[in-house]
Amino acid sequence: MLLRPALPVAVSSTLPLISHLAAVRRRCSIAATGMAGVSAASPAAAQIGSFLSKKPYAPPSWASHLALAPSHTFSLGHFPTPIHKWNLPNLPEGTEVWIKRDDLSGMQLSGNKVRKLEFLLSDAVAQGADCVITVGGIQSNHCRATAVAAKYLNLDCYLILRTSKLLVDQDPGLVGNLLVERLLGAHIDLVSKEEYGKIGSVALADLLKNKLLEEGRKPYVIPVGGSNSLGTWGYIEAVRELEQQIQLSGDVQFDDIVVACGSGGTIAGLALGSKLSSLTAKAKGLGYAMNTAEELKFVKDIATATGIVLDPVYSGKGAYAMLKDMADNPSKWKGRKVLFVHTGGLLGLYDKVDQMSSLAGSWRRMDLEESVPRKDGTGKMF
Ligand SMILES: *Cc1c(COP(=O)(O)O)cnc(C)c1O
Numbered sequence: 001m002l003l004r005p006a007l008p009v010a011v012s013s014t015l016p017l018i019s020h021l022a023a024v025r026r027r028c029s030i031a032a033t034g035m036a037g038v039s040a041a042s043p044a045a046a047q048i049g050s051f052l053s054k055k056p057y058a059p060p061s062w063a064s065h066l067a068l069a070p071s072h073t074f075s076l077g078h079f080p081t082p083i084h085k086w087n088l089p090n091l092p093e094g095t096e097v098w099i100k101r102d103d104l105s106g107m108q109l110s111g112n113k114v115r116k117l118e119f120l121l122s123d124a125v126a127q128g129a130d131c132v133i134t135v136g137g138i139q140s141n142h143c144r145a146t147a148v149a150a151k152y153l154n155l156d157c158y159l160i161l162r163t164s165k166l167l168v169d170q171d172p173g174l175v176g177n178l179l180v181e182r183l184l185g186a187h188i189d190l191v192s193k194e195e196y197g198k199i200g201s202v203a204l205a206d207l208l209k210n211k212l213l214e215e216g217r218k219p220y221v222i223p224v225g226g227s228n229s230l231g232t233w234g235y236i237e238a239v240r241e242l243e244q245q246i247q248l249s250g251d252v253q254f255d256d257i258v259v260a261c262g263s264g265g266t267i268a269g270l271a272l273g274s275k276l277s278s279l280t281a282k283a284k285g286l287g288y289a290m291n292t293a294e295e296l297k298f299v300k301d302i303a304t305a306t307g308i309v310l311d312p313v314y315s316g317k318g319a320y321a322m323l324k325d326m327a328d329n330p331s332k333w334k335g336r337k338v339l340f341v342h343t344g345g346l347l348g349l350y351d352k353v354d355q356m357s358s359l360a361g362s363w364r365r366m367d368l369e370e371s372v373p374r375k376d377g378t379g380k381m382f
Contacts, residue, residue, distance in 0.1 A: 057122075063277075092331075097338045110344050112234075112266050116234035117145060119230050121150065131156035131219050133212070134221070135204060136159070140159075160191060168190050177347045209221055232265050234265070236269045239269070239277050243279060253337065258284050260318030262314055266285075270285075287317050296356050298316055313345060315343050
């Protein structure tokens with residue numbers, strides 16, 4: 001399941017037979033009404049006290065045969081996330097792109113990692129943990145989301161962050177994800193890329209875990225990106241959410257689901273869910289090797305054209321790879337309805353501001369004639 005963000009990756013689930021699908025869809029609609037109490041789209045999600053609460057979890061009927069289904073989950077994100085049409089420039093004729101806004105799953109606790117953490121932290125609490133350990137890059141969205149989720153649930157958080165050899169002995173600063181992590185008081189251990197490559201994330205987390213155990217703590221280790229079999233349930237559940245949104249909307253069906261790949265847990269859940277469920281869509285995980293200047297220019301162009309701010313590390317690469325494939329092979333995409341899952345990552349963009357200054361929009365000093373007479377507003381400030 002280790003898929004690097006910089007590599008072009010395509011994971012497709014097989015398209016199930018249409019006749020089989022009709023049967024599955026009938027089963028699913030019954031299941032969806034029967035399980036309204038645990039459904040992500042349920043209005044109960046808006047009740048006072050339901051956010052951050054622990055609730056029993058029952059998998060969708062089409063996933064009930066999977067081994068090790070979790071029994072509980074914490075409500076950490078704002079779900080269902082909206083889906084709307086994304087009017088990207090230069091799409092092949094008849095191709096429609098829609099976007100599922102998992103970037104809007106929260107504010108400091110936003111993006112795709114929230115879905116995995118709902119299950120992972122429920123397990124941590126059930127096991128009696130008093131702190132969590134996780135690992136990632138210096139601007140890891142996963143580490144930031146884990147720190148927030150842990151603090152919400154009164155758990156201490158230990159982060160092992162990978163940075164360059166030049167910066168490993170310096171204060172990492174307060175830019176982007178680090179601002180949130182450090183405001184929350186997450187403990188940060190820096191390692192160099194070389195050390196990380198040599199020792200590996202598993203042994204690094206083990207080292208810290210043993211140290212904390214010796215101190216009498218009860219640590220719970222979350223792997224890189226939250227991608228293990230338990231974390232995968234986050235996007236299996238997201239497929240149920242999508243199924244319900246499609247059901248409520250009636251006329252929209254998607255042919256493809258496109259998402260950016262990192263540690264692979266998101267595409268694993270989407271591919272598994274879309275294969276087992278009534279969805280007719282195939283899930284594709286995309287990434288693309290790009291240099292920073294290209295990425296940032298693309299992020300800027302898409303933001304200017306559509307108002308959607310992608311992140312340069314994941315969703316920007318995913319969207320770039322999708323648009324490039326559409327431009328290179330328009331016949332493959334012609335007439336298809338595509339759902340792009342925006343996985344978040346806005347905070348990471350703050351780390352690139354220096355490289356973006358030449359791309360940024362225009363500004364000017366307001367042109368004020370000295371003769372403009374003052375008009376009083378209602379308060380002192382006006
Ligand atoms: C982690 C991350 C991804 C990749 O998700 P995986 O489940 O690790 O493959 C994509 N986009 C953003 C913004 C992320 O933070």
